[in-house]
Amino acid sequence: MSDHFSGPRALADPAADLVDLFAFPVPDNPQRLIVVMDVFGKAGPGAIFSDAVIYRFRFRRARIAATGPGAAFGVDPDEVGFDITFDVPSGDDTAFQRGHCRTPGGETVSFSSNDERGGTGWGVRVFAGQRSEPFFLDVHTILESAETRRLAFKKVGSDTLYGTNVLSIVLELEWAELLGSGPIFAIVCETLRTGPRPLRIERLGRPEIKNVSMSFKTFDQVNRDLEIRDLYNSEDAFALMPDYVGAYRARLNANLSFWDSLDGKTDWPLDEGGNHPLTRLLLADFLVIDTSKPFQETSYFEIERAMLAARPHFSPGGRWLNEDVMDSIFTLYINGGNGPRISDGIDAPIAWSSKVFPYLAPPNPPKVAAR
Amino acid sequence: MIEARITDGRIALRNLEAQIEGLGPEAARASACVDERVRLIDLFALRGSILGAIADYEHAQELADRLVGDANTTAAAFLARAQARELFHRFADALEDLEVAERLGAAADIVNHERAAVFQGLGRYEEALGIRQEAARRSPSFNSLGALAMLHAESGDAERALHLHAESVRRYGGVSPLPLAVLEFQLGVMCMRKGDLRRAQHHLTAAVRYVPSYAPAQGHLAEVEAELGHAETAVALLYPLATTSDDPDYAGQLARILRYAGRTEDSRRWRQHAAERYDELIARHPEAFADHAAEFWLGVGGDPDKALRLAKLNFEVRRTPRACELLHQASLATNSRERNFYQCPAAVPRSGAAR
Numbered sequence: 001m002s003d004h005f006s007g008p009r010a011l012a013d014p015a016a017d018l019v020d021l022f023a024f025p026v027p028d029n030p031q032r033l034i035v036v037m038d039v040f041g042k043a044g045p046g047a048i049f050s051d052a053v054i055y056r057f058r059f060r061r062a063r064i065a066a067t068g069p070g071a072a073f074g075v076d077p078d079e080v081g082f083d084i085t086f087d088v089p090s091g092d093d094t095a096f097q098r099g100h101c102r103t104p105g106g107e108t109v110s111f112s113s114n115d116e117r118g119g120t121g122w123g124v125r126v127f128a129g130q131r132s133e134p135f136f137l138d139v140h141t142i143l144e145s146a147e148t149r150r151l152a153f154k155k156v157g158s159d160t161l162y163g164t165n166v167l168s169i170v171l172e173l174e175w176a177e178l179l180g181s182g183p184i185f186a187i188v189c190e191t192l193r194t195g196p197r198p199l200r201i202e203r204l205g206r207p208e209i210k211n212v213s214m215s216f217k218t219f220d221q222v223n224r225d226l227e228i229r230d231l232y233n234s235e236d237a238f239a240l241m242p243d244y245v246g247a248y249r250a251r252l253n254a255n256l257s258f259w260d261s262l263d264g265k266t267d268w269p270l271d272e273g274g275n276h277p278l279t280r281l282l283l284a285d286f287l288v289i290d291t292s293k294p295f296q297e298t299s300y301f302e303i304e305r306a307m308l309a310a311r312p313h314f315s316p317g318g319r320w321l322n323e324d325v326m327d328s329i330f331t332l333y334i335n336g337g338n339g340p341r342i343s344d345g346i347d348a349p350i351a352w353s354s355k356v357f358p359y360l361a362p363p364n365p366p367k368v369a370a371r
Numbered sequence: 372m373i374e375a376r377i378t379d380g381r382i383a384l385r386n387l388e389a390q391i392e393g394l395g396p397e398a399a400r401a402s403a404c405v406d407e408r409v410r411l412i413d414l415f416a417l418r419g420s421i422l423g424a425i426a427d428y429e430h431a432q433e434l435a436d437r438l439v440g441d442a443n444t445t446a447a448a449f450l451a452r453a454q455a456r457e458l459f460h461r462f463a464d465a466l467e468d469l470e471v472a473e474r475l476g477a478a479a480d481i482v483n484h485e486r487a488a489v490f491q492g493l494g495r496y497e498e499a500l501g502i503r504q505e506a507a508r509r510s511p512s513f514n515s516l517g518a519l520a521m522l523h524a525e526s527g528d529a530e531r532a533l534h535l536h537a538e539s540v541r542r543y544g545g546v547s548p549l550p551l552a553v554l555e556f557q558l559g560v561m562c563m564r565k566g567d568l569r570r571a572q573h574h575l576t577a578a579v580r581y582v583p584s585y586a587p588a589q590g591h592l593a594e595v596e597a598e599l600g601h602a603e604t605a606v607a608l609l610y611p612l613a614t615t616s617d618d619p620d621y622a623g624q625l626a627r628i629l630r631y632a633g634r635t636e637d638s639r640r641w642r643q644h645a646a647e648r649y650d651e652l653i654a655r656h657p658e659a660f661a662d663h664a665a666e667f668w669l670g671v672g673g674d675p676d677k678a679l680r681l682a683k684l685n686f687e688v689r690r691t692p693r694a695c696e697l698l699h700q701a702s703l704a705t706n707s708r709e710r711n712f713y714q715c716p717a718a719v720p721r722s723g724a725a726r
Binding site: 013014015016040041042043044045046047048050051052053088089139140143164165193194195199201225366 | 374375376377378379381382383385386388389390391392393394395404478544545546547
């Protein structure tokens with residue numbers, strides 16, 4: 001749920017509120033790639049997908065364009081997309097919702113929600129339905145850290161998402177057949193309002209860009225009172241509007257410097273233009289996966305770290321469901337990997353994801369209602 | 372109606388319930404973060420407004436009171452309580468909370484947005500208009516223009532309200548039908564009060580099309596249908612509401628329409644049901660239910676003296692044209708010596724359908 005409530009607009013319709021994106025090779029079959037889009041954080045048992053939203057995965061071929069301090073990706077202009085849509089449930093059995101995945105070739109694979117076998121055809125397998133929240137973090141101590149400007153993580157934290165569920169869309173695909181030659185791809189997911197001219201509601205690539213990295217306003221000396229996230233959400237991840245890039249950069253520079261300051265030393269000195277070394281890579285806000293590398297449990301941002309260090313990467317990058325990505329992010333932001341791994345005190349979700357389709361654990365039992 | 376596709380109203384309501392269930396009991400506890408507790412209060416208030424569920428409003432208020440108790444240095448807590456108090460027409464208390472929120476650092480535009488809503492409730496339309504116009508000028512969005520449209524609708528400026536409504540809908544970028552349904556509902560009520568029954572029927576039908584279980588829209592549509600001579604349609608709309616809702620308004624309307632349809636026994640039963648419930652609610656939330664209860668006792672309730680007492684209370688709480696008109700009607704019905712005092716030249720014309 002790294003992107004949950006990522007701006008005022010996202011709050012209006014929870015079924016369009018993106019909460020996480022994952023991408024990883026199938027553990028025992030690197031010819032197949034998995035992407036997972038989660039929406040509707042803290043979904044109650046009755047939650048279902050909107051019939052007015054396109055849930056979209058976008059893939060572009062990427063390459064390492066520069067390494068060292070100016071590390072950057074090059075991304076092809078052409079792309080491949082998969083659109084998933086849902087019907088209004090009909091009849092008495094409203095637990096099942098009919099879904100449809102449109103492939104880049106225009107074929108449609110239909111399926112029933114919550115059917116763990118998923119729908120299969122045209123090189124894809126697709127599942128959609130309610131699952132256990134795979135993400136875990138302690139929101140209280142993150143907010144406290146920002147407020148007190150000192151690291152507030154406890155040895156044993158409190159998982160804000162413990163026992164909660166999300167709506168997940170899991171897409172497994174034969175990447176060589178459907179995406180073309182790789183091996184590196186840039187991936188984002190989006191929610192769009194259906195219509196003749198679909199309107200982007202949210203987009204998501206890397207975890208915790210809009211919340212942990214962008215939401216705090218107090219450190220930003222340029223736009224101290226600007227809620228920047230709706231604007232950021234509305235942008236094309238592969239083509240940010242030049243007019244607003246300065247505002248995003250200023251916010252990231254300020255907030256990343258704040259995180260870097262928390263251990264009392266500077267691991268990420270700013271360049272002569274005041275830019276944080278991670279800002280450029282993070283503004284390339286897509287997951288990057290190298291399909292030539294086999295599955296690894298911990299791989300988020302490994303390609304990017306290798307690029308910054310001007311060394312070859314060894315993992316597929318992307319993001320696996322069970323990775324403790326908050327610890328990875330805090331370690332990256334706070335000590336740049338130049339010190340011990342930083343833990344927020346939460347090391348596991350309520351249920352681990354499996355290495356078998358549809359990967360995410362079944363939903364947790366309903367809680368006693370709020371009243 | 373909007374041309375773009377929006378979420379089916381049944382899915383939207385189901386997902387609203389799922390949001391409340393998903394937040395779970397933790398969000399109501401003192402250990403939950405303030406944002407989450409505020410979110411839960413908002414969701415109960417929203418569900419209450421769509422389903423016409425007074426229990427949801429009461430729960431929102433209870434949660435807001437507890438939140439202020441636990442977080443009395445947090446602006447968001449006072450903002451949430453101001454909104455909850457507004458639901459029950461506790462306008463003076465809401466304004467006090469907004470002042471505290473402002474002192475605690477709440478953003479001026481957020482406080483002013485809420486202040487405008489309170490001013491609107493109080494009938495202080497000029498003050499509300501100043502704030503709403505400024506917000507729409509600075510950021511002409513669905514929300515700011517919609518709020519301005521609703522203000523004009525309530526103050527009776529139909530032409531302006533309809534124009535702003537169209538402008539607002541044109542800028543809608545979301546997929547939830549709930550805000551669109553609320554706008555249509557407000558316009559429907561405005562048209563009903565102006566006696567433009569066909570246009571009221573159009574907007575209220577649109578609201579119900581957006582969200583089929585939108586109880587207040589169904590209830591008002593039933594009143595319009597009755598005024599248009601479609602008593603059976605009205606009864607069919609009101610019966611399920613009167614049976615399931617904890618708001619006596621539906622039972623009261625049903626009693627009124629059944630009486631006019633000559634179904635005296637049924638009418639008496641629903642009148643009794645509404646009367647008991649109004650008495651309960653007046654004991655708990657006098658400011659919030661004084662106007663509807665006064666109307667009930669003035670009409671099918673058959674107790675003009677009680678109606679006058681409540682209409683006076685309502686007029687003390689908010690000096691809207693509607694409150695003034697209600698007081699005038701009540702004073703006429705009781706042949707009160709004060710009836711001339713309560714003449715309301717500026718009042719919104721009262722149609723037979725309007726309540």
